[in-house]
Amino acid sequence: MNDYFSNVKQGLGDAVERQAHLRWYARLWRxxxxxxxxxxxxxxxIATPAVAAVxxxxxPGKPNPPGPVxxxxxxxVVKPGHSRLLQLRVADEQGGPPWGLRVVRTTRGDTCVQIxxxxxxxxxxxxxxxxxxxxxxxxxxxxxxxxxxxxxxTDAVGHGFLNGAxxxxxxxxxLGGDWQSAIKxxxxxxSGFGGGSSRPDCPAGANRIIFYGLLGPDAVSITYRNPGGxxxxxxxxxxxGAYLLVFxxxxxxxxxxxxxxxxxHSCNTSTEGGGPTPPVPGAVVKVTYTDGRSCNLSGPSPRxxxxxxxxxxxxxxxxxxxxxxxxxxxxxSAKLRAEFERLLVQFAAxxxxxVTQLNxxxxxxxxxxxxxxxxxxxxxxITTADVATPIHIKTLPTGSYxxxxxxxxxxxxxxxxxxxxxEVPVEWSFKARRAVTNSRxxxxxxxxxxxxxxxxxxxxxxxxSTFHNxxxxxxxxxxxxxxxxxxxTYEITVGYMxxxxxxxxxxxxxxxxGHDGTILVGSASFTIH
Amino acid sequence: xSAADDHDAELVARVARGDRGAFEQIYDRYLPLVLRWSLRExxxxxxxxxxxxxxxxxxxxxxxxxxxxxxxxxxxLLGIARNKLRESRRHxxxxxxxxxxxxxxxxxxxxxxxERVDELVSLEAGIVDLLDALPPVLxxxxxQRVIEERSYEEIAVDLRCSESVVRQRVSRGLxxxxxxxxxx
Numbered sequence: 001m002n003d004y005f006s007n008v009k010q011g012l013g014d015a016v017e018r019q020a021h022l023r024w025y026a027r028l029w030r031x032x033x034x035x036x037x038x039x040x041x042x043x044x045x046i047a048t049p050a051v052a053a054v055x056x057x058x059x060p061g062k063p064n065p066p067g068p069v070x071x072x073x074x075x076x077v078v079k080p081g082h083s084r085l086l087q088l089r090v091a092d093e094q095g096g097p098p099w100g101l102r103v104v105r106t107t108r109g110d111t112c113v114q115i116x117x118x119x120x121x122x123x124x125x126x127x128x129x130x131x132x133x134x135x136x137x138x139x140x141x142x143x144x145x146x147x148x149x150x151x152x153x154t155d156a157v158g159h160g161f162l163n164g165a166x167x168x169x170x171x172x173x174x175l176g177g178d179w180q181s182a183i184k185x186x187x188x189x190x191s192g193f194g195g196g197s198s199r200p201d202c203p204a205g206a207n208r209i210i211f212y213g214l215l216g217p218d219a220v221s222i223t224y225r226n227p228g229g230x231x232x233x234x235x236x237x238x239x240x241g242a243y244l245l246v247f248x249x250x251x252x253x254x255x256x257x258x259x260x261x262x263x264x265h266s267c268n269t270s271t272e273g274g275g276p277t278p279p280v281p282g283a284v285v286k287v288t289y290t291d292g293r294s295c296n297l298s299g300p301s302p303r304x305x306x307x308x309x310x311x312x313x314x315x316x317x318x319x320x321x322x323x324x325x326x327x328x329x330x331x332x333s334a335k336l337r338a339e340f341e342r343l344l345v346q347f348a349a350x351x352x353x354x355v356t357q358l359n360x361x362x363x364x365x366x367x368x369x370x371x372x373x374x375x376x377x378x379x380x381x382i383t384t385a386d387v388a389t390p391i392h393i394k395t396l397p398t399g400s401y402x403x404x405x406x407x408x409x410x411x412x413x414x415x416x417x418x419x420x421x422x423e424v425p426v427e428w429s430f431k432a433r434r435a436v437t438n439s440r441x442x443x444x445x446x447x448x449x450x451x452x453x454x455x456x457x458x459x460x461x462x463x464x465s466t467f468h469n470x471x472x473x474x475x476x477x478x479x480x481x482x483x484x485x486x487x488x489t490y491e492i493t494v495g496y497m498x499x500x501x502x503x504x505x506x507x508x509x510x511x512x513x514g515h516d517g518t519i520l521v522g523s524a525s526f527t528i529h
Numbered sequence: 530x531s532a533a534d535d536h537d538a539e540l541v542a543r544v545a546r547g548d549r550g551a552f553e554q555i556y557d558r559y560l561p562l563v564l565r566w567s568l569r570e571x572x573x574x575x576x577x578x579x580x581x582x583x584x585x586x587x588x589x590x591x592x593x594x595x596x597x598x599x600x601x602x603x604x605x606l607l608g609i610a611r612n613k614l615r616e617s618r619r620h621x622x623x624x625x626x627x628x629x630x631x632x633x634x635x636x637x638x639x640x641x642x643x644e645r646v647d648e649l650v651s652l653e654a655g656i657v658d659l660l661d662a663l664p665p666v667l668x669x670x671x672x673q674r675v676i677e678e679r680s681y682e683e684i685a686v687d688l689r690c691s692e693s694v695v696r697q698r699v700s701r702g703l704x705x706x707x708x709x710x711x712x713x
Contacts, residue, residue, distance in 0.1 A: 003639075003641060003642050003645050004578060004582075004636060004638050004639070004642035004645065005560060005578070005642070005645060005649070007636055008582045008585065008633070008636075009553060009556050009557075011633040011634070012552060012556065012585055012586060012589055012631070012633060013549045013552055013553055013556075015586075015589060015631040015633060016544060016547055016548070016549045016552045016589060279629070413569070446604065446608060447604065448601070448604060449601055449603075449604060464611055465611070465612060465615060467615055
């Protein structure tokens with residue numbers, strides 16, 4: 001069957017093999033695909049009278065209303081008076097007001113950016129491409145608008161560190177977002193996006209791919225790839241290390257910047273943010289800092305990668321035989337490894353390189369930039385003794401529960417499907433000894449189930465991280481339904497994250513209390529008989 | 530930790546060493562779980578499919594860091610999915626940073642894919658064992674669609690009926706299986 005899930009399985013399976021291949025032979029960057037030159041359209045300019053003249057054809061319209069927000073949840077709300085439109089302007093290929101970047105600070109300590117078109121010193125969206133009923137007016141975006149905001153860490157002296165990419169942004173500035181959108185202004189969707197949206201497909205040329213970031217006060221310039229591959233260097237806005245790149249978005253640029261376009265796939269709207277590293281793969285290939293240091297994000301030359309891949313295939317065939325595909329992921333003997341090293345030296349020499357130089361050229365698989373200039377918060381070191389507290393567990397009577405149900409549990413349907421099944425409702429609680437006042441700090445728990453092949457299916461095991469402010473001394477309550485047919489002892493472990501590192505904003509490995517920077521608060525267990 | 534958990538933990542370790550077959554076993558086995566959880570949390574089949582794909586991509590990256598002491602593989606995967614959802618809520622879009630990192634494109638879902646979401650979330654543990662209890666016409670349709678993963682068109686040709694009839698049979702069959710599972 002050639003469906004979405006089969007394609008995902010195929011793609012991830014390929015990645016597993018690729019990783020193994022890389023590990024076995026050497027570090028190897030995924031090669032960017034060579035693409036023909038496409039039209040270069042984005043140019044960074046400082047606001048000039050010429051730009052203002054071009055933008056004049058948009059008259060002021062109704063401002064964008066602010067969306068529903070909470071000052072104590074997720075990244076919070078924009079603090080009044082804490083927004084600044086940076087002096088960055090990027091011309092758009094179709095003319096009109098240039099693109100700009102506004103930096104805001106939130107009630108939960110995040111530094112965020114908003115991206116839009118700039119007219120008369122204001123950031124906004126345009127009434128084109130089915131947005132705002134095509135009124136061709138400029139609609140200012142309020143700094144406290146919830147939509148289209150991208151957030152990251154703030155250091156102890158107020159510098160923000162975040163980077164991101166938006167693929168498929170509309171030229172009108174898509175404030176609707178894909179999900180939980182706060183503002184409904186219409187607009188178009190990326191052609192072929194599907195998904196049952198009522199929006200019409202965007203006309204050709206209406207979409208952009210945008211790269212943005214705040215690299216901190218010590219970053220002085222970036223080197224980036226224009227569509228087609230030409231490199232440019234841009235000095236960053238002093239004090240904040242800001243950059244903004246806007247390119248046309250189409251099959252070719254999607255391929256160039258995401259390495260993923262082919263006839264069976266489409267490139268959809270996406271974003272990523274946080275951290276001091278510009279998106280990889282992406283447009284930025286190098287960041288240079290004041291002390292002369294640099295962070296190289298460029299891949300090796302496609303030609304070198306192609307030759308290296310051919311070499312590894314040939315070497316594998318020579319060393320492992322024609323059925324090397326079946327054997328290449330297995331451990332190899334020291335003798336074979338030595339033989340491979342010998343061939344590698346020969347290959348490198350053929351490229352006029354040493355093996356060290358070759359490894360340097362091929363680069364790391366997933367480069368990361370350090371948070372240069374980051375000033376860590378001055379907080380006393382927190383240990384388990386500072387946060388440890390008893391975890392109380394209450395097991396409710398077993399019964400048949402579906403979602404919704406009449407139990408007034410803190411997580412009303414956690415662990416349940418829609419239909420009623422025999423479940424054991426369990427609630428656990430503890431008093432938070434330390435407050436959580438920002439988005440970089442949280443409490444988390446994990447539930448370790450007693451195992452059993454059939455029981456995993458009920459969601460018996462899980463983990464969770466809070467994403468809202470918590471007072472010191474506040475009682476935190478959680479609950480979950482556990483399948484009555486999965487007997488055994490369940491262990492709940494709670495942890496506290498005092499302040500997550502900016503270099504690792506994405507806790508992609510799942511909550512793991514007591515590890516990865518979190519401090520163990522306590523644990524408790526219960527048994528289902 | 531049970532023998533089954535040990536087996537799955539070993540599978541994750543093999544994934545970290547680059548064993549594609551191990552990954553496929555993990556994916557096949559846990560996709561319904563992750564998908565069901567994602568659907569419950571997002572309430573949207575498309576978002577759920579997107580989130581599940583991102584969670585598996587993140588798991589692939591995190592596989593070398595997986596320790597059996599963290600808990601069962603299902604727990605670990607749901608933890609990843611939950612954190613991905615948290616990050617997605619921050620950004621108002623389902624994250625795709627893990628997929629981008631490993632070069633996996635985000636693809637669009639067709640109507641058939643959305644139907645597949647419904648089928649996968651219906652794949653409760655033990656449901657296949659109950660297949661024999663279904664009337665033959667329903668059993669055949671469910672088996673061909675869910676186990677053999679054949680298209681509705683192929684099944685319709687095979688069973689000499691229309692695609693809509695096949696869809697009805699699969700839907701009724703899965704509903705019957707679920708209710709039988711709940712009575713157990």
